[in-house]
Amino acid sequence: MAVRSASAEWNGDLKTGKGRMALGSGAYEGQYSFNSRFEEGTGSNPEELIGAALSGCFSMALSNMLAEAGHSPESVKTDARVHLEFGADGPAISRIELVTEAVVPGLSADEFAKHAEAAKTGCPVSKALAGPEITLSATLK
Numbered sequence: 001m002a003v004r005s006a007s008a009e010w011n012g013d014l015k016t017g018k019g020r021m022a023l024g025s026g027a028y029e030g031q032y033s034f035n036s037r038f039e040e041g042t043g044s045n046p047e048e049l050i051g052a053a054l055s056g057c058f059s060m061a062l063s064n065m066l067a068e069a070g071h072s073p074e075s076v077k078t079d080a081r082v083h084l085e086f087g088a089d090g091p092a093i094s095r096i097e098l099v100t101e102a103v104v105p106g107l108s109a110d111e112f113a114k115h116a117e118a119a120k121t122g123c124p125v126s127k128a129l130a131g132p133e134i135t136l137s138a139t140l141k
């Protein structure tokens with residue numbers, strides 16, 4: 001199987017330092033800082049990249065499951081909202097909300113929900129993130 005890579009470098013202390021994150025493929029490289037991670041500053045953050053990874057993995061898994069069941073989707077779009085909250089042990093990802101909308105002709109809402117739940121628990125990124133709660137809101141259009 002493939003091995004994927006990413007890297008990050010941080011310079012300075014937590015509050016005034018800055019860093020850069022990059023995907024091994026070169027498809028993304030960007031800055032991050034205390035402000036972009038814990039406030040609303042310019043740049044990205046690790047949680048945003050986790051959200052991108054999970055929404056991408058989930059969308060592909062759901063599309064595959066639907067196609068294997070004989071319902072090829074026209075589209076599957078998923079947003080991930082990663083909640084970073086401060087608790088007694090410091091900052092932690094407390095939950096991830098997946099919100100997906102799909103266009104799948106001839107598929108019932110119940111059947112769609114069944115496949116969406118299976119994709120939520122079955123995609124490789126979901127399995128890797130099994131610690132925090134991952135919720136799902138799935139809409140068939």
